[in-house]
Amino acid sequence: MRRILRVLIVAALVLAAAWYVAGLPGTVTVRLDGLTIAAPTALAALAAAILFVLLHFALRGLTFLLRLPRHLRRWRDARHRRLGDQAATRAMVALAAGDADEARHHANRARRLLGDNAHSLLLTAQAARLAGRHDESEAALRALTARPETAFIGFRGLLRRATEAGAWEEAAALAQHAEAAHPGATWLRGERTRLALRGARWEDALALADAEAPKAALGVGAAEATTDPARARQLARRAWREDPALAPAALAFATRLRAAGRERRAQAVIRRSWTLAPHPDLAAFALAPLTDKLARLQAAQTLVADRPDQAEAHLLLARLALEASLTGEARRQAEAAREQGINQPRLWLLLARIAEAEGANPDDAREALRRAATADPDPAWHCTACQARAERWTPACPVCDAPGTLRWLSAATIPPASAGPLAPS
Numbered sequence: 001m002r003r004i005l006r007v008l009i010v011a012a013l014v015l016a017a018a019w020y021v022a023g024l025p026g027t028v029t030v031r032l033d034g035l036t037i038a039a040p041t042a043l044a045a046l047a048a049a050i051l052f053v054l055l056h057f058a059l060r061g062l063t064f065l066l067r068l069p070r071h072l073r074r075w076r077d078a079r080h081r082r083l084g085d086q087a088a089t090r091a092m093v094a095l096a097a098g099d100a101d102e103a104r105h106h107a108n109r110a111r112r113l114l115g116d117n118a119h120s121l122l123l124t125a126q127a128a129r130l131a132g133r134h135d136e137s138e139a140a141l142r143a144l145t146a147r148p149e150t151a152f153i154g155f156r157g158l159l160r161r162a163t164e165a166g167a168w169e170e171a172a173a174l175a176q177h178a179e180a181a182h183p184g185a186t187w188l189r190g191e192r193t194r195l196a197l198r199g200a201r202w203e204d205a206l207a208l209a210d211a212e213a214p215k216a217a218l219g220v221g222a223a224e225a226t227t228d229p230a231r232a233r234q235l236a237r238r239a240w241r242e243d244p245a246l247a248p249a250a251l252a253f254a255t256r257l258r259a260a261g262r263e264r265r266a267q268a269v270i271r272r273s274w275t276l277a278p279h280p281d282l283a284a285f286a287l288a289p290l291t292d293k294l295a296r297l298q299a300a301q302t303l304v305a306d307r308p309d310q311a312e313a314h315l316l317l318a319r320l321a322l323e324a325s326l327t328g329e330a331r332r333q334a335e336a337a338r339e340q341g342i343n344q345p346r347l348w349l350l351l352a353r354i355a356e357a358e359g360a361n362p363d364d365a366r367e368a369l370r371r372a373a374t375a376d377p378d379p380a381w382h383c384t385a386c387q388a389r390a391e392r393w394t395p396a397c398p399v400c401d402a403p404g405t406l407r408w409l410s411a412a413t414i415p416p417a418s419a420g421p422l423a424p425s
């Protein structure tokens with residue numbers, strides 16, 4: 001309604017203006033270089049209006065021509081974007097389907113059409129990787145690392161490639177770059193821990209360790225690796241506090257205490273760990289400063305005083321009593337160990353030596369040696385993940401690389417393997 005009203009008003013005004021112009025008296029004269037044009041005022045007004053309209057359209061045409069290259073560029077860009085997006089989608093579908101050649105073709109087309117952006121570079125890298133063209137993939141990933149917003153994606157891809165190729169030093173450097181590009185990523189933390197373990201960089205692994213990590217084992221490794229005595233003692237103390245039942249942690253700490261002249265504290269550490277989990281190396285450490293055989297036996301009695309009933313305590317006292325020529329005591333302690341269910345070569349060999357020292361019945365020694373041949377294996381370091389037997393303790397299993405899995409166990413007490421390859425026996 002309003003529109004109709006507006007049209008009617010405009011029409012009325014135009015009519016009124018035309019009426020007014022048509023009614024204007026006189027003539028308009030234009031003189032141009034000797035040429036004189038005279039026309040009635042109404043005609044001159046009409047000519048002026050037509051001239052105005054023509055000029056308007058001429059200007060619009062000129063503007064269109066001037067803007068044409070820009071329009072053409074926009075149109076081409078839009079077309080490239082549309083085709084590039086199509087190619088990118090096709091590349092993604094081919095990647096998902098595992099079609100390497102198709103993926104690479106579409107990814108390269110997407111990169112040509114869209115230029116080097118995060119999307120096209122990542123697709124190029126993935127497609128080249130699927131096609132086994134590692135150089136091409138690496139070049140695309142390196143291009144990603146050059147841009148702050150996509151650097152992390154690039155470093156992640158390069159890190160995966162270095163890990164696959166077993167280039168551990170390069171992988172560790174790339175992990176550091178990735179951390180700088182995007183600090184605190186959970187995936188990267190796990191990857192850096194794995195690399196630190198792989199490279200036996202125990203202190204780095206300890207720094208990255210989460211609540212589940214075997215910090216005691218990592219701490220012992222870090223203490224052994226450092227050349228600074230104060231730092232080594234600090235790391236060893238932390239490891240021992242983390243797991244006082246881990247004999248290598250106690251030995252690492254006590255060794256450094258002994259080196260610092262703190263023998264009493266060292267002995268206290270060893271005694272606490274022995275009470276929790278007796279290990280022959282703990283006794284060897286505690287008795288090392290003593291040479292007198294009776295003094296060694298007395299020191300051993302002090303060591304086991306808190307838990308004299310443990311089979312390992314009976315075995316230790318039996319061996320030291322025999323060395324001190326106290327065969328009666330040696331026999332009593334060895335029999336006590338046997339009553340506790342110990343059926344291992346080390347016990348039967350000790351009983352054979354005791355029988356020989358007693359000199360009573362030669363058959364006793366022979367019987368003990370016979371029993372040694374068929375007994376359960378002596379305890380040793382075993383991996384609780386893959387069951388491999390290790391000659392010596394290390395922070396990570398030498399077979400399956402699992403950290404903190406080596407435990408002092410006899411074969412009969414090894415828990416079933418949770419993962420990893422079967423141990424060579």
Ligand SMILES: [Zn+2]
Nearest residue numbers: 383386397400
């Ligand atoms: Zn293992």
